[in-house]
Amino acid sequence: MTIFKKIIDREIPADIVYEDEECLAFRDINPQAPVHLLVIPKKEISAVDALSPEDKTLVGHIFLVIQQLAKEFSLEDGFRVVTNNGLLAGQTVPHLHFHLLGGRPLLWPPG
Ligand code: 5GP
Numbered sequence: 001m002t003i004f005k006k007i008i009d010r011e012i013p014a015d016i017v018y019e020d021e022e023c024l025a026f027r028d029i030n031p032q033a034p035v036h037l038l039v040i041p042k043k044e045i046s047a048v049d050a051l052s053p054e055d056k057t058l059v060g061h062i063f064l065v066i067q068q069l070a071k072e073f074s075l076e077d078g079f080r081v082v083t084n085n086g087l088l089a090g091q092t093v094p095h096l097h098f099h100l101l102g103g104r105p106l107l108w109p110p111g
Pocket of ligand 1: 003014015026027028029030031038083084090091092093094
């Protein structure tokens with residue numbers, strides 16, 4: 001069981017900022033920007049490469065939640081959505097998650 005599943009199940013605490021039937025959003029424990037949220041599906045999907053056609057609506061829903069959170073956290077000047085997939089990308093938790101980063105200028109290209 002991943003740490004994110006434990007957060008979904010309330011087995012470990014997190015600063016949860018949004019929840020509905022399909023997804024959960026909480027503050028990253030090691031924030032890389034003034035606003036650094038993680039938006040995750042409740043369904044256990046390990047990464048982007050494990051998505052299937054039946055997840056289409058779920059992923060679309062998550063992006064609309066991200067849009068809403070960006071407004072709520074006053075990120076109208078810009079924000080970044082990042083998903084790391086696999087070892088080389090630095091994915092450390094094998095439960096699909098979208099980083100929502102903002103509140104400072106974000107450099108490009110990323111490291
Ligand atoms: P990844 O490196 O897999 O793309 O991102 C995993 C993220 O989860 C990291 O930014 C890390 O700080 C965050 N994280 C890991 N464990 C926990 C935890 O127990 N609670 C919270 N809130 N964030 C976590």
